[in-house]
Amino acid sequence: MALGLCLLWGYGGMLSFGQTFFFGIGGYSYGVLATNFGGGGMTLVALLLALLLAALTAVILGYFMIWGRIGGVFFGIVTLSATLVLAFFLGQTAGPEWRIGNARLNGFNGMKGMDPLTIPWFGDSQIYFEGTYLFYLVVVLIVLVYLALRILVNSRFGNVMVAIREDPQRAELLGYDVRKYQLVTFVIGSALAALSGVMYTSWGQFIAPSSIGLPAAAMPIVWVAFSGRSDITAVLVGSFFILYFFQMITVHSQQAALVLMGAMMLATVMIAPQGFVVNVTRAIGRFVQRRKASAKEA
Amino acid sequence: MAEFLQATAISKTFGGLAAVSGVDLSVDEGEIHCLIGPNGAGKSTFFKLIVGTYAPTAGSIAFRGENITGMQPSARVRRGMSIKMQTPSVFKELPVRQNIHIALQHHVSKADLPREEDRLLDLMELSADANKLAGTLAHGQQQWLEIGMALALKPTLLLMDEPTAGMSTEETFRTGELIKSLNAQGMTVLVVEHDMAFIRQIAQRVTVLHFGKVFARGSIGEIITDPRVAEIYLGKTHVA
Numbered sequence: 001m002a003l004g005l006c007l008l009w010g011y012g013g014m015l016s017f018g019q020t021f022f023f024g025i026g027g028y029s030y031g032v033l034a035t036n037f038g039g040g041g042m043t044l045v046a047l048l049l050a051l052l053l054a055a056l057t058a059v060i061l062g063y064f065m066i067w068g069r070i071g072g073v074f075f076g077i078v079t080l081s082a083t084l085v086l087a088f089f090l091g092q093t094a095g096p097e098w099r100i101g102n103a104r105l106n107g108f109n110g111m112k113g114m115d116p117l118t119i120p121w122f123g124d125s126q127i128y129f130e131g132t133y134l135f136y137l138v139v140v141l142i143v144l145v146y147l148a149l150r151i152l153v154n155s156r157f158g159n160v161m162v163a164i165r166e167d168p169q170r171a172e173l174l175g176y177d178v179r180k181y182q183l184v185t186f187v188i189g190s191a192l193a194a195l196s197g198v199m200y201t202s203w204g205q206f207i208a209p210s211s212i213g214l215p216a217a218a219m220p221i222v223w224v225a226f227s228g229r230s231d232i233t234a235v236l237v238g239s240f241f242i243l244y245f246f247q248m249i250t251v252h253s254q255q256a257a258l259v260l261m262g263a264m265m266l267a268t269v270m271i272a273p274q275g276f277v278v279n280v281t282r283a284i285g286r287f288v289q290r291r292k293a294s295a296k297e298a
Numbered sequence: 299m300a301e302f303l304q305a306t307a308i309s310k311t312f313g314g315l316a317a318v319s320g321v322d323l324s325v326d327e328g329e330i331h332c333l334i335g336p337n338g339a340g341k342s343t344f345f346k347l348i349v350g351t352y353a354p355t356a357g358s359i360a361f362r363g364e365n366i367t368g369m370q371p372s373a374r375v376r377r378g379m380s381i382k383m384q385t386p387s388v389f390k391e392l393p394v395r396q397n398i399h400i401a402l403q404h405h406v407s408k409a410d411l412p413r414e415e416d417r418l419l420d421l422m423e424l425s426a427d428a429n430k431l432a433g434t435l436a437h438g439q440q441q442w443l444e445i446g447m448a449l450a451l452k453p454t455l456l457l458m459d460e461p462t463a464g465m466s467t468e469e470t471f472r473t474g475e476l477i478k479s480l481n482a483q484g485m486t487v488l489v490v491e492h493d494m495a496f497i498r499q500i501a502q503r504v505t506v507l508h509f510g511k512v513f514a515r516g517s518i519g520e521i522i523t524d525p526r527v528a529e530i531y532l533g534k535t536h537v538a
Contacts, residue, residue, distance in 0.1 A: 156403050163400045166389040169351070173383070174401050175375035175451060 019193040021083040026194025027207040054194030062186040090209040302327040308357030317343040335507035380453030386440035390433030401450035422446040474499040
């Protein structure tokens with residue numbers, strides 16, 4: 001999710017509050033589909049369909065925003081609105097009439113009981129992605145996504161994305177259709193959020209509207225801003241550490257953790273607008289160079 | 299044969315203000331055409347209509363016989379136009395070389411990219427600054443970088459809005475010589491300009507805009523000796 005936002009914001013210049021929107025779409029779609037399909041290998045189909053659904057939603061939402069020339073702050077506002085609408089909508093689905101096939105949406109209590117991701121293995125045995133296996137799967141996915149994004153941002157496409165962030169008009173005047181590039185970026189970033197949503201749902205066999213609402217929606221922005229939005233490596237490292245500490249603090253007090261998040265955001269804006277991880281890395285780089293330089297002199 | 303670039307009865311109004319009204323302009327293949335006029339004559343508006351950042355209120359624009367009136371700027375660029383805007387708009391946070399790279403990667407194969415980058419950097423006298431961020435260049439150098447990016451597209455028609463704004467006299471002269479040498483290689487150029495010395499240096503044909511309308515047109519010789527043009531624009535003292 002954070003990597004997707006980094007792509008959107010850091011490279012594409014589009015600040016989206018919609019990461020949890022797509023997280024939610026991915027998670028709920030997976031929940032509904034997996035419940036209806038039953039477990040087994042069909043969970044993979046549910047995964048793919050959930051991603052497809054989220055990507056399709058991103059195409060539609062992105063089309064209206066980008067072709068409508070919504071930019072800057074308003075891009076954030078529209079995505080935030082969409083997120084809140086989805087969260088509230090799912091929140092009021094408590095009654096038994098809100099069901100899709102066999103799947104109850106359950107309002108604020110959230111969906112549960114869908115089967116985790118499963119791969120049919122040789123013969124009759126199956127691999128359930130639970131516990132440790134799921135953890136490895138997530139690690140593998142993160143590495144794959146990270147590598148794929150690295151390739152993407154260093155490709156022609158990545159160059160154009162950066163160009164559009166720097167100066168959309170100039171990019172347009174170099175013959176690039178800015179809107180198409182922005183839409184593709186938006187869809188990729190959103191699909192990554194949806195992938196996170198699917199993994200989350202599969203992990204806890206649970207998803208609730210609180211994963212979509214305002215506090216949740218602000219989180220990825222804090223992670224990415226704190227880490228340094230212009231570098232996917234920094235975002236990967238930063239998000240990992242933030243989440244790690246966040247979990248540690250949450251054990252004692254959830255409120256304290258949220259307050260700390262807010263404080264971190266403020267600190268980022270005031271002290272290190274480029275992001276802490278990026279700044280720390282640069283400082284270390286300078287320090288090492290100075291050491292090298294003084295070593296040469298001596 | 300159809301005109302190379304043909305604007306027909308083109309108008310643009312902002313609210314009640316007619317910035318450009320009923321302008322006809324044709325640019326022939328292979329010429330350097332200058333568009334001049336006093337401040338507020340509608341030069342820049344007209345330029346943006348040609349580029350496609352503004353949509354005209356009325357009239358049509360054709361490029362090499364194709365109607366491009368409703369096209370996106372990017373589509374016009376892909377048809378062979380290339381644009382240098384008035385204020386230098388380069389990617390300030392990126393190195394000079396990457397600026398050129400982004401402009402080139404369209405149509406140059408990966409193997410040829412470094413050589414083409416070097417050629418353009420050399421042409422624009424920016425080789426020494428290739429790794430600097432574009433935003434740290436002097437104003438005149440940024441203008442040159444942007445001209446380099448415009449040339450990277452290998453245009454058949456180069457459109458420039460006040461390319462020498464903010465340049466020193468010497469830089470302005472060199473820009474003029476560059477434009478003339480590009481033109482000698484067959485590039486058609488349309489320049490919107492203010493600086494009369496520069497126009498005398500490069501222009502072949504001149505169109506004068508005044509209050510959004512064509513006021514006069516002719517060869518550079520005819521225009522600078524036209525007393526009416528002198529009156530509205532050059533100021534009588536400049537004619538001698």
